[in-house]
Amino acid sequence: MRHTWSDRILVAIGFPALGALAGWLLKLLVNWAASWPWKPWEGPMKLINNAPEPAVTIGSLVVGTLAGVVIVFLAEHEYVTVTIEDDQVTLARGDSRQTVPRSAIRAAFVDGKRLVMLGGQGQELAVESKNEGADLPSAKSIAAGFQAHGYPWLPNGDPYKNEYRRWVEDMPGLPSGSNAIFKARATALEKDDEKSIAELRAELGKLGVVVRDTDKRQWWRCVQA
Incomplete structure (x- = not known):
């Protein structure tokens, strides 16, 4: 779609x-x-x-x-093309393409301007955001597509929304190396460097950290062990 x-x-x-x-x-x-x-x-x-x-x-x-x-x-x-099939979901924008198998998806939802798919440990399997350059279809059409194919759609949004903490420099509790990435990402947010914002989000994801942004402020949570 x-x-x-x-x-x-x-x-x-x-x-x-x-x-x-x-x-x-x-x-x-x-x-x-x-x-x-x-x-x-x-x-x-x-x-x-x-x-x-x-x-x-x-x-x-x-x-x-x-x-x-x-x-x-x-x-x-x-424009982002969201292709929902019985066995997988594909997100395509420009020259990039990302496919997530149905077996890996434990939840999908729209959070503000973001389309998010989560795995079994609460990790983000795929994210498309208008704040990072994307232009998504309407939330209503996305929800209808996921529900029509029987995916676990969450109409109330992020089930972990109460677990996020605001990031401040050198705060404890984060995996080793995360603070340096957060610092670089804060600079990218100030410059509206959409490519770096997305790439650094992915780097935090590799460390088990999920990040969301509000007015250029970063909020985080760790995935389940």
């Missing part, structure tokens, strides 16, 4: 149209700015202002439309 076709068509039409409008408004802004006593980027502005009509208007519309088309392609690349 992906976003509905109506949503995707709206994006495919809307962004090029907005791009064309932005290009036309930019042309009007350049014409207006040409009358200013002081002109920023005087050379390019003069070139655009002196270009013959209707070529300059057509050109601005074309450039704006092409910019909108680029945004549409980028949006398509970030």
Whole structure:
């Protein structure tokens, strides 16, 4: 499942149209700015202002439309496809693909903007999050898909939500090496470095630590022994 076709068509039409409008408004802004006593980027502005009509208007519309088309392609690349089958669940986004066998899944749920599948020890088998660049289908459609195939779906969300503790630097109780990863991940969160955020989440997972984020603050719990 992906976003509905109506949503995707709206994006495919809307962004090029907005791009064309932005290009036309930019042309009007350049014409207006040409009358200013002081002109920023005087050379390019003069070139655009002196270009013959209707070529300059057509050109601005074309450039704006092409910019909108680029945004549409980028949006398509970030859509997450969730394929739910009787024996496995596959998450695909861009060039990445992750498959989880049904036998390993003990729980699945949507937690805010995150789709999460948990294993028997409470470990995260797979996570897709809009906060890490993903663009998920609706929570309603995801729930319907899991339930239709008989997966253990949790409509109330994370069963471990009361076990999370807020991470602070050099706090005790974490596996060896975890604090260094948390520090690096805190820096990545401040920079909105989505790739590093996801990679460092996976590194914490290898150490038996599950992490969730709230307003760039990190919360954690350890998986069951």
